[in-house]
Amino acid sequence: MISNLGPIAAALISWIVFNAIGRPLLKFLDLRTEVRRTTILYDNVHARWTKRDDVRVSASDDEDTTPNNIERLQEAEQQYRDLGSQVRAFADTQSPTCVILRWLGYDIRKAAAGLIGLSNTVNTYGKTRAFHKQTIDEALRFLG
Secondary structure (H helix, E strand, C coil), X not given: CHHHHHHHHHHHHHHHHHHHHHHHHHHHHHHHHHHHHHHHHCCCCCCCEEEECCEEEECCCHHHHCHHHHHHHHHHHHHHHXXXXXXXXXXXXXXXXXXXXXXXXXXXXXXXXXXXXXXXXXXXXXXXXXXXXXXXXXXXXXXX
């Protein structure tokens, strides 16, 4: 009976490690894939505004004001905010996994901030929108 304790203990430890780190790591990879899919999906959405000398002015392109584009802008804002909240919740609740991800070069909190920032600026062309896209790409290690 005692000889069976070694394999049982190893199985128990493996189960604990998988549930504490492995499963959240797989969830992160799925979430990262969803962020990438969404950024590609909405990358060509036209902003309604542009910033000139820190003043927001109309982008004044007929394509920017179509009902379809306005609807896509609203969808993009919602999707980026939703993903930002999911990534932030992951960062707040999966500390052991985030330590490993940080060691691998991912910055989960920075990615969440970039997604929420992008949800606030996707409707305006300018440096801020580009900054948030770059922040997401760097934090989640997307290579162009």
